[in-house]
Amino acid sequence: MNLQSVAVSQSPEDKFREYLTTGNKPQRFTGQQRDMVRFIFSHHDHFDAEALISEMQAANLKISRATAYRTLNKLVDAGLLRRLELGPRTFYEHDYGYPQHDHLQCTKCGKVIEFQNPSIEEAIRQASLANGFQSEGHSFVVRGVCKECNIALMPKRQLDLI
Amino acid sequence: MNLQSVAVSQSPEDKFREYLTTGNKPQRFTGQQRDMVRFIFSHHDHFDAEALISEMQAANLKISRATAYRTLNKLVDAGLLRRLELGPRTFYEHDYGYPQHDHLQCTKCGKVIEFQNPSIEEAIRQASLANGFQSEGHSFVVRGVCKECNIALMPKRQLDLI
DNA sequence: CCCCCAATGATTATGATAATCAATTCCTTG
DNA sequence: CAAGGAATTGATTATCATAATCATTGGGGG
Ligand SMILES: [Mn+2]
Ligand SMILES: [Mn+2]
Ligand SMILES: [Zn+2]
Ligand SMILES: [Zn+2]
Numbered sequence: 001m002n003l004q005s006v007a008v009s010q011s012p013e014d015k016f017r018e019y020l021t022t023g024n025k026p027q028r029f030t031g032q033q034r035d036m037v038r039f040i041f042s043h044h045d046h047f048d049a050e051a052l053i054s055e056m057q058a059a060n061l062k063i064s065r066a067t068a069y070r071t072l073n074k075l076v077d078a079g080l081l082r083r084l085e086l087g088p089r090t091f092y093e094h095d096y097g098y099p100q101h102d103h104l105q106c107t108k109c110g111k112v113i114e115f116q117n118p119s120i121e122e123a124i125r126q127a128s129l130a131n132g133f134q135s136e137g138h139s140f141v142v143r144g145v146c147k148e149c150n151i152a153l154m155p156k157r158q159l160d161l162i
Numbered sequence: 163m164n165l166q167s168v169a170v171s172q173s174p175e176d177k178f179r180e181y182l183t184t185g186n187k188p189q190r191f192t193g194q195q196r197d198m199v200r201f202i203f204s205h206h207d208h209f210d211a212e213a214l215i216s217e218m219q220a221a222n223l224k225i226s227r228a229t230a231y232r233t234l235n236k237l238v239d240a241g242l243l244r245r246l247e248l249g250p251r252t253f254y255e256h257d258y259g260y261p262q263h264d265h266l267q268c269t270k271c272g273k274v275i276e277f278q279n280p281s282i283e284e285a286i287r288q289a290s291l292a293n294g295f296q297s298e299g300h301s302f303v304v305r306g307v308c309k310e311c312n313i314a315l316m317p318k319r320q321l322d323l324i
Numbered sequence: 325c326c327c328c329c330a331a332t333g334a335t336t337a338t339g340a341t342a343a344t345c346a347a348t349t350c351c352t353t354g
Numbered sequence: 355c356a357a358g359g360a361a362t363t364g365a366t367t368a369t370c371a372t373a374a375t376c377a378t379t380g381g382g383g384g
Contacts, residue, residue, distance in 0.1 A: 028330060028381075049372080064333045069372065085247045085301070088341095089371065104295050115289040119281045124304050127277040132309030133266050139247070140302045142286050147294030190350075190361060211341080226364045231341060250372095251340065 002044050003114055008097040012041040012080055015096060019078035027074075035061045036071050037080070044098065046112045048089050085139050086112065106146035108153070113146065164206050165276055170259045174203040174242055177258060181240035189236075197223045198233050199242070208246060208255050208265075208274045247301045248274065268308035270315070275308065 010018070016037050020027040039056055040047075047055075049068055056063045072092060075081040082095035086105055102120060104113040120140060128135045145153065172180070178199050182189040201218055202209075209217075211230055218225045234254060237243040244257035248267055264282060266275040282302060290297045307315070 026330080030331065030381085032332080066333050066335095066373090067331075070331085102289075104289060104293060104297075106295075107298065113293050113295065115292065117285040117289060119285050123279040123281050123285075127264075127266060127279060127304065128306065130277065131266060131275050132312065133268075133275065133304070133306050134312055135266075135304050135306040136269065137306070138302070138304040140300070141247075142289065142295070142297050142300040144290065144295050144297040144299070150294065150296055188351090188361080192349085192362065194363080228342090228364055228366095229362080232362090 003099050003101055003116065006097050006099050012096055013037050016075065016078050016080055019080075020074070032063055032067055033071050033074075036063065036068070037075070040075070040081070040092075041094065041097075044094055046084060046086065046091050046093050046103075048091050050089075052092075084141075086141060102140040102142075104142045104144065104146070106149055107143050108145055108149035111146050111148075165261050165263055165278065167259050168261050174258055175199050178237065178240050178242055181242075182236070194225055194229055195233050195236075198225065198230070199237070202237070202243070202254075203256065203259075206256055206260065208248070208253050210251050210253050212251075214254075246303075248303060264302040264304075266304045266306065266308070268311055269305050270307055270311035273308050273310075 008015075013034060016033070017029045020029045020033075035056070036052075039059065039061060040052070049065075049072060052072075053063060053065060053068050056068075072081065076083055076092070080094070080096045081092045084091035084093055084103070086103070099116065100121070101114045101116045104115060105111070106113075120138075124135050124138060127133070170177075175196060178195070179191045182191045182195075197218070198214075201221065201223060202214070211227075211234060214234075215225060215227060215230050218230075234243065238245055238254070242256070242258045243254045246253035246255055246265070248265070261278065262283070263276045263278045266277060267273070268275075282300075286297050286300060289295070
């Protein structure tokens with residue numbers, strides 16, 4: 001189940017357009033970029049570049065690998081997406097309009113579970129204060145085995161006890 | 163400053179030898195592996211494969227890239243080293259004989275600062291309990307700007323106020 | 325309606341790590 | 355102590371994700 005979204009004043013599409021067109025160097029907001037933003041923000045999930053490309057092509061949306069990688073980087077710079085360190089490849093998820101949270105990742109099936117805990121922000125505050133550190137963001141992933149995989153891995157006689 | 167080490171009954175070298183020779187498939191504990199373990203555990207540090215190779219070669223220790231990568235993986239499996247997610251490449255640090263802790267990483271100079279906070283373990287316990295999740299380990303890195311880089315980046319007039 | 329400049333995308337490059345495999349080393353056994 | 359055999363080594367090659375290249379396309383301001 002997804003977390004509750006955060007109220008925002010602009011649509012992701014408008015925010016990205018603003019990011020691109022505001023500033024010293026003019027950047028264009030193209031049809032492919034618009035398709036990417038709309039597709040990505042049509043549902044919340046954790047995805048990598050390859051998955052995005054195949055899903056968009058399956059949805060009959062034209063996108064090349066180069067443009068996908070380039071636009072993902074721009075979306076991160078614009079504050080729309082957040083990068084996730086979930087293994088060797090880079091994953092992405094919504095940042096704009098989605099609350100701060102962290103992740104449990106199952107090492108058996110790969111599933112990613114979201115959770116929130118205010119004491120994490122507090123721990124960051126304390127450690128930063130103690131070290132004169134100016135915190136800008138964090139990555140927190142707990143690895144382990146999810147409920148379903150735990151049940152599947154249990155010997156039969158242990159299941160009987162439940 | 164490093165954290166206080168944890169008392170252990172075996173030297174890293176002995177523990178690795180035991181890991182290699184115990185079990186169904188016999189694995190040899192070679193001179194190069196012994197050199198690597200001794201070198202790595204002669205000082206606490208956060209390093210990647212390339213840095214290890216150059217430092218060992220600078221210390222006149224023979225090591226090939228292939229053997230370095232292979233042995234690093236074995237050291238992680240043996241519980242001697244822990245992998246760190248500090249960006250695109252893989253970093254390593256002592257696990258055996260070193261206490262649980264997490265990291266602040268400076269995005270300006272790359273410096274890595276260690277800190278401990280028991281509320282992080284508690285947050286993991288709570289999130290795991292709430293999701294039926296069996297936790298096995300975690301990665302927690304706070305990105306930001308360290309004290310020295312903060313001072314260096316400050317405009318002169320702000321420095322004057324200190 | 326042009327023209328310029330940014331975007332696109334096929335292709336090539338990069339860089340870290342893993343696989344290959346012939347040569348070497350080193351335990352085991354007789 | 356010699357020989358056999360299995361595991362390790364290391365030069366080389368492969369892989370895989372992502373980043374650059376650069377010729378072509380196209381869109382928006384004048
Ligand atoms: Mn998430
Ligand atoms: Mn550390
Ligand atoms: Zn699972
Ligand atoms: Zn710094």
